[in-house]
Amino acid sequence: MINRRDFLKLLGASVLATIGLPYFRVLAANIESWPGLAIKNLPDYYQHVLSLVPRMEFSKAGILQMRVVENRFATMRDMPVCQSNFNRKFIELAKGDPKWRFVIDQPIGLAWHFFGDTPEFAARRFPKGTAREYIEQGLSGDSTSVQFVVGDGIPQAGQDSLDKKLAIVQSELPDANGNWISSAHIKNVDRGWYENSRQYFANAFYCLLRDYGFSDPALGTILQRLYQPGFNGRPNIQLVGIEIQGCRFEEIDFFPGFQKLANTLAVSLAIIKRHKISSPAFNAYGHQELDLNKGDPGKNVILGMKILIGISALVSRDQEMKDLVFGPFTLGGKISKNSAVANYFYFIEDYYRRTTDPKKVNYWLNYFQIDAIHDLVSHDICGIQ
Numbered sequence: 001m002i003n004r005r006d007f008l009k010l011l012g013a014s015v016l017a018t019i020g021l022p023y024f025r026v027l028a029a030n031i032e033s034w035p036g037l038a039i040k041n042l043p044d045y046y047q048h049v050l051s052l053v054p055r056m057e058f059s060k061a062g063i064l065q066m067r068v069v070e071n072r073f074a075t076m077r078d079m080p081v082c083q084s085n086f087n088r089k090f091i092e093l094a095k096g097d098p099k100w101r102f103v104i105d106q107p108i109g110l111a112w113h114f115f116g117d118t119p120e121f122a123a124r125r126f127p128k129g130t131a132r133e134y135i136e137q138g139l140s141g142d143s144t145s146v147q148f149v150v151g152d153g154i155p156q157a158g159q160d161s162l163d164k165k166l167a168i169v170q171s172e173l174p175d176a177n178g179n180w181i182s183s184a185h186i187k188n189v190d191r192g193w194y195e196n197s198r199q200y201f202a203n204a205f206y207c208l209l210r211d212y213g214f215s216d217p218a219l220g221t222i223l224q225r226l227y228q229p230g231f232n233g234r235p236n237i238q239l240v241g242i243e244i245q246g247c248r249f250e251e252i253d254f255f256p257g258f259q260k261l262a263n264t265l266a267v268s269l270a271i272i273k274r275h276k277i278s279s280p281a282f283n284a285y286g287h288q289e290l291d292l293n294k295g296d297p298g299k300n301v302i303l304g305m306k307i308l309i310g311i312s313a314l315v316s317r318d319q320e321m322k323d324l325v326f327g328p329f330t331l332g333g334k335i336s337k338n339s340a341v342a343n344y345f346y347f348i349e350d351y352y353r354r355t356t357d358p359k360k361v362n363y364w365l366n367y368f369q370i371d372a373i374h375d376l377v378s379h380d381i382c383g384i385q
């Protein structure tokens with residue numbers, strides 16, 4: 001379906017000048033755009049997180065950059081990089097062996113983890129809490145590496161911030177073409193879990209994709225395909241990973257604070273945009289969804305991040321981001337964009353309910369004020385953005 005931006009492109013400025021405003025208004029009203037939402041209408045919790053999110057994107061070479069304003073002049077500057085030993089080694093290996101490169105025949109998704117450092121452990125191992133310590137003392141072995149590590153420091157561009165409190169650091173470099181190479185983190189999937197129906201996350205995706213009207217519910221997500229014959233079964237060459245400093249996020253006392261959520265969100269949005277992840281409702285995961293023996297980063301964090309991603313897209317004027325996040329929920333244009341946005345939020349709530357201990361469900365749905373979000377989406381979204 002043609003959107004307003006394409007319509008304007010097609011029409012061209014010179015034609016616009018000749019047809020006059022009233023006629024154009026009629027035309028524009030007939031073309032459905034993505035809805036938007038004003039930040040001021042959001043619950044305070046979300047306003048607070050969004051106010052702390054830095055604007056980020058990737059350079060062509062695959063380095064995360066942050067928008068920095070100096071002397072009223074905005075530039076994109078590289079975030080600090082502290083390459084893990086694993087990445088140093090595998091970037092060399094991948095030159096001669098394509099199996100260590102990220103997939104090119106399948107979509108790329110996103111994976112969240114928690115670092116697992118208790119406060120006592122962190123005080124001993126990472127006494128200054130800097131980005132450099134977290135990479136050099138934390139991702140030092142051959143078995144653990146991931147593309148990004150985030151903490152609750154205030155993000156700053158430039159290598160100097162490696163020796164400041166951990167905020168956002170890139171720990172893996174892409175190859176010379178800007179493509180990721182394998183990280184070492186998530187075990188290859190156990191197909192037995194899928195065959196004997198133990199993989200309840202994949203089952204939940206199947207049921208929900210079917211119920212929401214998707215045409216191919218068995219193969220609709222990266223998670224489901226990873227478990228099926230004919231696909232690679234290797235999450236490490238298909239999911240870009242973010243480690244979130246901390247542990248036990250399912251407990252309220254350990255749940256990430258505003259800045260840590262904002263930092264995780266900023267990196268997630270940049271990854272979604274770079275790899276055109278559509279939709280993050282079902283192609284962004286926690287480690288625990290790919291390995292049933294893991295508990296990171298917590299189902300509540302996965303839900304919270306998906307709500308934040310949806311809200312970020314809704315308050316943004318970035319039509320491509322709205323297409324990525326909400327687009328699949330139009331079912332190829334069969335349902336309206338307003339309904340697709342509403343279905344994004346219902347889908348992530350339904351998925352959380354289906355996969356989470358019922359005793360914990362209401363606490364976290366209330367924490368994230370999910371009813372207020374559904375309400376806003378059905379009443380307060382506005383037209384053309």
Ligand SMILES: [Zn+2]
Nearest residue numbers: 113114287296
């Ligand atoms: Zn993990």
